[in-house]
Amino acid sequence: MQTYSFELFPNRGLIHIFLFSEVKNSLELRKRLLSHDAELSYAFINARVILDIFQLLIATNCALHNEKCSILKTHNINSEIVYNLSPNTNINEALRRFGISDDSTNIVVVKVGGEANEIKSHLTSLIQGTETSLENLFKFGDLGIIKKYYKVDNKIHDVKEILNIIVGSMAVKSVS
Amino acid sequence: MTENAILIKQGAEARVYTAPFLTKKAIIKERFGKAYRHPILDKKLTARRITQEARSLFKCYKSGVDTPVLYFVDMENSKIYMEFIEGKVVKDLILENKEIKKDQLAEKIGIAIARMHSVDVIHGDLTTSNLLLRDSNKSLVVIDFGLSYVSSLPEDKAVDLYVLERTFLSTHPNFENMFAEILEAYAKNYKASKEILAKFADVRLRGRKRNMVG
Numbered sequence: 125m126q127t128y129s130f131e132l133f134p135n136r137g138l139i140h141i142f143l144f145s146e147v148k149n150s151l152e153l154r155k156r157l158l159s160h161d162a163e164l165s166y167a168f169i170n171a172r173v174i175l176d177i178f179q180l181l182i183a184t185n186c187a188l189h190n191e192k193c194s195i196l197k198t199h200n201i202n203s204e205i206v207y208n209l210s211p212n213t214n215i216n217e218a219l220r221r222f223g224i225s226d227d228s229t230n231i232v233v234v235k236v237g238g239e240a241n242e243i244k245s246h247l248t249s250l251i252q253g254t255e256t257s258l259e260n261l262f263k264f265g266d267l268g269i270i271k272k273y274y275k276v277d278n279k280i281h282d283v284k285e286i287l288n289i290i291v292g293s294m295a296v297k298s299v300s
Numbered sequence: 301m302t303e304n305a306i307l308i309k310q311g312a313e314a315r316v317y318t319a320p321f322l323t324k325k326a327i328i329k330e331r332f333g334k335a336y337r338h339p340i341l342d343k344k345l346t347a348r349r350i351t352q353e354a355r356s357l358f359k360c361y362k363s364g365v366d367t368p369v370l371y372f373v374d375m376e377n378s379k380i381y382m383e384f385i386e387g388k389v390v391k392d393l394i395l396e397n398k399e400i401k402k403d404q405l406a407e408k409i410g411i412a413i414a415r416m417h418s419v420d421v422i423h424g425d426l427t428t429s430n431l432l433l434r435d436s437n438k439s440l441v442v443i444d445f446g447l448s449y450v451s452s453l454p455e456d457k458a459v460d461l462y463v464l465e466r467t468f469l470s471t472h473p474n475f476e477n478m479f480a481e482i483l484e485a486y487a488k489n490y491k492a493s494k495e496i497l498a499k500f501a502d503v504r505l506r507g508r509k510r511n512m513v514g
């Protein structure tokens with residue numbers, strides 16, 4: 125787990141990010157998410173579309189901004205985080221591509237606010253999987269899918285450059 | 301604004317700050333209106349500038365022009381968050397005239413403009429104050445896209461070049477040959493440059509005539 129404070133939203137508490145691998149109950153989790161189960165107040169993200177933690181921070185920052193300005197495009201802060209990972213404005217597509225699917229085995233969880241240990245024990249009871257260090261994040265990213273979703277030119281191989289394009293395409297969405 | 305923001309430039313239409321942002325050091329560019337303009341028109345104009353700046357920054361970066369990475373656009377507060385470039389302003393580098401390789405610098409500038417124009421981005425304020433050189437890898441970075449727009453017209457691209465030439469004439473009068481080298485690199489690296497350079501000669505001529513009259 126890693127914890128971050130967001131400069132622009134000091135009153136919103138800390139942001140906690142978890143990584144789970146070998147997850148076995150994604151199907152169940154997704155069903156509960158679809159039925160708006162209040163116990164699952166987290167952003168559940170498919171780890172294969174994540175290249176770097178900064179990508180998650182940018183999406184979360186954008187979601188917090190939309191919440192503060194009352195311009196959420198989706199129904200809550202959690203779906204807004206998932207939505208903001210996408211470079212496109214199509215909400216269904218964003219949730220399908222960046223949220224978890226029935227067969228996801230590696231999952232990133234973002235939680236805005238709350239106390240780290242409580243969140244951790246709650247997540248461990250919800251998710252049938254192994255919590256692992258976020259340093260392993262890059263192992264679960266699928267560069268081919270990531271480049272496709274963010275429309276990164278195939279000629280570009282430098283990971284830093286790919287990340288910069290990902291971040292830019294998320295940021296430019298608000299003026300597209 | 302975040303508490304730790306430091307104002308580094310107060311301009312006529314924008315304030316530029318540095319501030320920590322999500323584990324990085326960022327530049328925050330805040331646009332503000334002009335008191336004499338009609339408030340609604342003014343708001344629209346500010347919004348358009350921010351939109352243009354954000355779009356062009358991203359479009360150029362994607363097309364292989366080194367620009368600051370776009371982090372976040374806060375339309376509600378008229379702010380753009382972007383990568384802070386550790387580097388030096390090209391204007392200062394030339395004015396100091398110390399240990400810089402002028403021919404290499406000119407080539408980098410020419411290539412950057414060629415790439416930018418090849419994706420039809422017109423910068424709109426191409427001066428040596430809006431070009432930086434990264435400390436780390438000496439890459440040339442183009443900044444300040446607030447007056448940029450999209451156009452495929454050779455005339456618009458020619459005017460972009462002309463603005464830069466005027467900067468050399470007024471700010472760096474002893475470095476006119478450097479501008480010639482920039483043009484040379486531009487021509488070499490941009491297939492469609494022939495027509496633009498012909499237009500550039502026209503624009504230049506018109507400029508001279510105007511100067512003689514006025």
Ligand SMILES: Nc1ncnc2c1ncn2[C@@H]1O[C@H](COP(=O)(O)OP(=O)(O)O)[C@@H](O)[C@H]1O
Nearest residue numbers: 309311314316327368383384385389429443444
């Ligand atoms: N991304 C950046 N990284 C580092 N310095 C920057 C960056 N953006 C702007 N600056 C500094 O701030 C100055 C003003 O920024 P600029 O975008 O050119 O605004 P203005 O419209 O006021 O000219 C630049 O000349 C440069 O010194």
Ligand SMILES: [Mg+2]
Nearest residue numbers: 429430443444
């Ligand atoms: Mg400037």
